[in-house]
Amino acid sequence: MKNINLIISILCLLVLGACTIDEQFDPNGPVVSAILTDAEPNDLDFIAYGAEARMRTAWDTYITSTGTIARELYIFDADPRNTEDLLGKDGRSLDNNTFYLTAPWGTRYQVIKNMNLLLQALEGAINVTPEQAAGYRGYAKTVKALMFLQELMRLNDNGIRVDVADPDDLGPFVSKADAFNEIFTLLDEAYEDLQNGAFHFQLTDGYSGGFDTPEGYATFNRAIAARAATYAEQYDDALTYLEDSFLDLDGDIAVGPKMIFSTASGDVLNPVFKIPGQSGDQIIVHDSYIEDIREEDMRISKFRPRVDATSQDGLNGTHETALYESTLSSIDIIRNEELILIYAEASIQEGSLDDAVTALNVIRNAHGLGDYEGAIDRNELIDEMLYNRRYSFWAEGHRMFDLRRYGLLNADFLSIDRDGDQVFQQFPIPLNENQ
Known part of the structure; x- marks a missing residue:
């Protein structure tokens, strides 16, 4: 696997002037001025690699902050904020200047900054074909939309x-509706670029199985759009996006792009893995998940x-x-499993209950439950769909949302x-965004 943690010095040009950068030679990549004026394809590739790593x-x-709020899990470690702040113990509010808010926020906007830099560098790039330019744009805008x-x-x-x-003239915070509009605009523009694009850069093995070409990456783009439409409760749009995604009711439910890890120098390990049986720094399953599973x-x-x-702190787990x-x-x-459950949810909301049952049966049978035998009723099927999302995506960053x-948080x-x-x-707006 290539060293996808090859982050060039340009990453210091992050949100809100998080750090400064001297224009000097960087052995891992070109200097900023060269990127913005005479970038070559190899230079642009470094930015793409940096985004995938970051x-x-x-x-x-x-995962753990949203999962704690949704009572999926607890983090039992030395930091009391994991069992106090996130659970609102004794009237506490979420802190607007602490790790569980600022760490994900900062890294997501670092990736967005990288993608903005890539798009800006394209304007003055040399030796880049129109097809390659379209490939860079399709990749950059898809990643931006996902981070947003x-x-x-x-x-x-x-x-x-x-x-x-x-970074010297940041736009304002926009409403949820306006943010969704921007996300869909980025995804749609990216999808159009990918139709005629070419990738000069090589994505990691996490995109193997056909997702490392513009054609395959476009199906990933449509999958993210379907997720966004589901979160936005735009279910008709979700079904439309699924048509061009990698949804496959008859296929492997595990198929899809992944974040990968390695022991290579400079790379990182899976941060959600925990050593079995350890007493500290452990992700504890909320007991309700054990009690409620079929x-x-x-x-x-x-x-x-x-x-x-x-x-720990008055909380228990077996x-x-x-x-x-x-x-x-x-x-x-x-992954395909999520797309199948999006199809089920959108079908329920759009009144296609038989289609929803077909999709739910794919997931049920994949996990040993057999075909659905309950009432073909909207509310019953919503309960069934949410049950399957609950267990299919435990600790994957969905449950809170x-x-x-559904008004159940x-x-x-x-x-x-x-x-x-x-x-x-x-979560609140980070403190430094209000300054």
Whole structure:
């Protein structure tokens, strides 16, 4: 695997002037002035590689912070904010200047800055064919949209910044609706570019299986668009996007682009993997997941029973994560399983209940449950769909947003293990964004 952690010095040109950069030779890549005026394809490739590497940064914090709020899991470690702030203990509010907010926010906008730099560099690039330029644009805009979507779902009604191309003149925070519009615009523009594009850069093995070409990457683009449309509750659009995605009701549900890891010098390991049985720094499964899982459901394998139940700060757990086998396990960005469940959800919302049952049966049978035998009723099917999303995507960064979409992100629906705890709907705007 190529060293995808080859981050060039340009990454210091991040949001809000996070750091400064001297224009000097960098052995891992060209200087900024050269990138902006006379970039060659190899120079542009470095920026693309940097984005793919940086997307993995703080993913564990993204997963565990949203998962804690949604009562998927607890983090039992030395940092009390994981069991105090995120659960609203004793009336606490979410901190607008701490790691669980700022780490994912900062890294997502670093990637966005990189993609803006790539788009800007294209304007003065040399020896780049029109097809290669279209490939760079398609890649950059797809990645930007994905990063915007991740942060919009965390901040929700607080909105996000979408105009950040000029770090000295940042655009305002925009509404949730306007942010979604920007995300769909980026994805649609990228999709058009990918139709006639060529990739000079080589994506990692995480995009093997056909996703490392413009044609295949375009199906990934449509998959992200379908996810965004589902989050935006634009279900008719979600079905339209799925038509050009890699959705396959008869195919392997595990297929899809992934974040990959290695022991190569300068690379990183899977940050969500936890050593079995350790007492500290452990992801503990919320007991409700063990209590509610159906007897035949093979997704129980995601949860490892502990030899001894554990507790911290008045919270308890009998199981820990077994989601990843090792530090080298890949992490899905999006997979066919999600597309099938998006198809089921959108079909329910659009009144095509038989289509929804067909899709739900694919997932049920893949996990040992057999065909659905319940009522062909909108509310019953929503419950079935949410059950399957709950267990298919445990600790993958969906549950908080799924519950909120259906008005279930509250103490009436969730199992609250400690008196006085709260359920938060969204993360605050980071402190330094208000300065």
